[in-house]
Amino acid sequence: MSEIKTSAKGVDYADPCTLQIKKRVYSQALLMRIPHDHTDVQDISLKIGRYNIPYGLESKKPKSELTLNNEELDALVRYISENYKPLTLGQGEYINVSEESATLVENFKRLIEGQSDTARMLIENGILSDNVFLAASVIKKRDALIELREKLQEEQPERYWQEWFTRNKWVLGSDFAQIIDERVIDTENIADYIMKSYDGFVDLVEIKKPNGLPFWASTKDHGNYVPSADLTKAITQCLNYIYAIEMEANSTKFTRRIGSRVIKPRCILIFGRSYDWNDEQREAYRILNAAYNQVSILTYDHISERAQNVLGAEAIESVGDDWMQE
Structure with missing residues (x-):
């Protein structure tokens, strides 16, 4: 003893x-x-x-x-005593996030957020299953998606959305490895995000607030849907950013400042809503996006759909359809 x-x-x-x-x-x-x-x-x-x-x-x-602490330790002891045997029988029977373990996962998520070394230590020593860490990550992403859908019903400033994407860059896709702290391209151009892609080169992300900026012009042109004046301005801004950052490609000072090289940068523009589009508008969007080699346009509803696809349908509890309304 x-x-x-x-x-x-x-x-x-x-x-x-x-x-x-x-x-x-x-x-x-x-x-x-x-x-x-x-x-x-x-x-x-x-x-x-x-x-x-x-x-x-x-x-x-x-x-x-x-x-x-005492409460967390009790929860951990309960969790291990209830789930150790199922773990030895097969990992598929180990954890059910929807039941008692959900509380532990929430506690675990809060404790290890930003402390990947601690999470790895607990997993490597067999104290917690890597499924718990995965479940905590899923819960965090699910909460972010619910927040996105709720805030789309409100009038939020552009700054709010910049901060939301900073916290949830995973919704932009696996092409982006990290957000570079530096945003200044030159004396006249400051991007929302300068991103480091998985291949080590620089790309850009530009964000406009979702509400109040129409995607399509109020009238068709020769029977076709065309971009609104606001969207055209945003696309032009992205193209100017791309041109400005290409002008800095050979600047040792610039590449040292951002820590990445510049070769054929691309820009993702997040603009407007698309939940109420008809088939003709969706076709027009496809044609519009195909016209640009270095700019890709996504609406906030595309971001929402992409996030749900990342999580998988079973990882998201139903939050109703009200989020689709402005």
């Missing part, structure tokens, strides 16, 4: 348990009983950490750490 010790700060703790030792790091779990001032209540907490081994196990420099 482990010996219970007391730290200089009055925290009782059990002998730490080494979970795994590798060449450069080791992982360890530590149970603690933490007293509260002015009350007899004491919480049991669990600290899980991965530590470097520059000079052996004496090193306590954390590579990553996660401390679960």
